[in-house]
Amino acid sequence: MIHFKIAIDCVIVGYDSQLNELKVLLTERVNEPQKGKWALPGGFVKKTESFEKTAASILLRETGMTNVYLRQLKAYSLTDASQDNRIASVAYYSLVKFENLTDASRQQYSRWFPWNGIPTLPFDHGKKVAFAFEKIKELVRLEPVVYHLLPTKFPLNQLQRFYEALYNIKIDNRNFRKKILKLPYIERLDEVEKNVSHRPGYLYHFNEKKYKENSSPY
Numbered sequence: 001m002i003h004f005k006i007a008i009d010c011v012i013v014g015y016d017s018q019l020n021e022l023k024v025l026l027t028e029r030v031n032e033p034q035k036g037k038w039a040l041p042g043g044f045v046k047k048t049e050s051f052e053k054t055a056a057s058i059l060l061r062e063t064g065m066t067n068v069y070l071r072q073l074k075a076y077s078l079t080d081a082s083q084d085n086r087i088a089s090v091a092y093y094s095l096v097k098f099e100n101l102t103d104a105s106r107q108q109y110s111r112w113f114p115w116n117g118i119p120t121l122p123f124d125h126g127k128k129v130a131f132a133f134e135k136i137k138e139l140v141r142l143e144p145v146v147y148h149l150l151p152t153k154f155p156l157n158q159l160q161r162f163y164e165a166l167y168n169i170k171i172d173n174r175n176f177r178k179k180i181l182k183l184p185y186i187e188r189l190d191e192v193e194k195n196v197s198h199r200p201g202y203l204y205h206f207n208e209k210k211y212k213e214n215s216s217p218y
Contacts, residue, residue: 011093026039059094068095091132189204
């Protein structure tokens with residue numbers, strides 16, 4: 001008799017603005033198979049639970065966060081070597097703010113790794129991470145998902161560094177600022193950076209209401 005299970009794997013992504021690094025949360029496997037390997041956080045779906053609810057539970061377990069950006073990535077399937085168990089996996093990706101993480105919310109067996117320097121992952125987890133970042137790169141061009149990763153208040157040079165880190169390119173500072181300042185939903189605050197070695201720049205924030213107003217087709 002073949003046993004069928006559905007697993008949820010989560011690609012949890014954060015942006016470390018201090019190091020200018022996009023990072024992925026991995027967890028150390030404590031059981032076989034692949035015991036001791038770093039892998040994506042995951043779990044099996046309960047019979048009465050939706051895929052998204054399982055993914056949200058994994059996210060809460062690993063970060064202590066709720067109401068964050070969470071989207072389904074892709075469905076995968078694999079059969080183990082015994083052929084007795086059929087496992088379908090559904091991958092999700094989530095974008096979290098580093099500023100909202102606390103030491104108390106971090107799991108003992110979890111660690112953040114730079115996305116371009118993660119260890120070799122077991123199963124098909126490496127493919128899932130790669131696909132998630134391709135998806136994020138596409139979405140950043142179409143939707144303001146970057147603001148789910150940046151601090152709530154940010155200087156424009158930090159926004160520029162994020163794009164440079166994501167696409168691994170160098171961006172002209174003058175042209176970038178000119179383009180960003182034309183966006184009606186990026187608002188300057190009456191606050192400046194603190195504890196910086198250079199001349200403090202103004203802080204900005206993303207106005208979601210204005211974005212929706214300006215992106216409406218009506």
